Amino acid sequence: MSSLPASFQSLLAKAKQFHKENKKFILGLYRRRDLDNLFHEQHEEVFSKVDCLQCANCCKTTSPIFRDVDIDRISKHLGVRPSLFTEKYLHIDEDHDWVLNQAPCPFLGEDNYCSIYDVRPKACREYPHTDRKNMSQVLELTYRNTMVCPAVVMMVEKIKEKVK
Numbered sequence: 001m002s003s004l005p006a007s008f009q010s011l012l013a014k015a016k017q018f019h020k021e022n023k024k025f026i027l028g029l030y031r032r033r034d035l036d037n038l039f040h041e042q043h044e045e046v047f048s049k050v051d052c053l054q055c056a057n058c059c060k061t062t063s064p065i066f067r068d069v070d071i072d073r074i075s076k077h078l079g080v081r082p083s084l085f086t087e088k089y090l091h092i093d094e095d096h097d098w099v100l101n102q103a104p105c106p107f108l109g110e111d112n113y114c115s116i117y118d119v120r121p122k123a124c125r126e127y128p129h130t131d132r133k134n135m136s137q138v139l140e141l142t143y144r145n146t147m148v149c150p151a152v153v154m155m156v157e158k159i160k161e162k163v164k
Contacts, residue, residue, distance in 0.1 A: 008055050008150040015146040015153045022156060026143045029159075035135045038162065039142075042155040043131040050151045056112035058148055063100035064123030066090055071098065077119040128152050 004012070015022060029035055066074075075085040089106060090098045100106070107115045114120055128149045129138050145152040 004057060004150075005054055008057070011150040011153040012057070012147070019147070022146055023143045025160060026139050026146075026156060029163075030136050030139060032163075036133060038159050039130045039135050039155065042158045045158070046151045046154045050154070052151075053112045055150060056108060057150070058124075058127055059108040059112070059114065060104040062148055063103065063105070064121045064127070066098040066100075066121050066123075070121040070123075073119050074116055074121070077116060130155055 029038070032038065071082050071085060071090070075082040078085065080088075086098065089101060091101055093099045105114075107120075109115060114124075126132065128145045128151060129141060130145075130152060132138065135142070142152065142156075146156055
């Protein structure tokens with residue numbers, strides 16, 4: 001697997017170092033009327049500059065949730081029964097969700113490309129969830145994603161500058 005660029009490693013190290021402050025800041029945004037706009041503006045700006053193929057840390061370290069429709073779609077694409085797919089690749093976690101048995105994702109290639117990209121789970125398509133409506137519902141997840149996604153760290157840092 002490709003290693004993370006030094007700049008991304010640095011951002012993730014900073015997120016770990018300041019995790020308590022970041023959590024307090026992110027969760028403190030809950031009542032802001034402009035919360036969605038704050039994140040959406042930064043999402044567009046950051047992802048105009050960040051190439052996820054240079055990173056793929058989400059695919060290397062975490063598992064998306066697989067819904068039944070995801071399992072059916074991916075199984076069909078792979079030409080296997082859903083039961084065989086779940087037996088081979090998934091387990092049910094403590095939240096009763098289907099997740100991968102291993103990290104990195106078995107569908108992630110050495111070049112950071114996803115071999116099931118066109119049929120990937122909804123959670124992968126929406127990651128890191130910073131462009132969705134009602135950001136107040138995913139602030140805890142956004143905080144957790146600062147530990148995984150350098151782009152989210154960049155967004156949070158830019159939002160900090162903007163709201164100070």
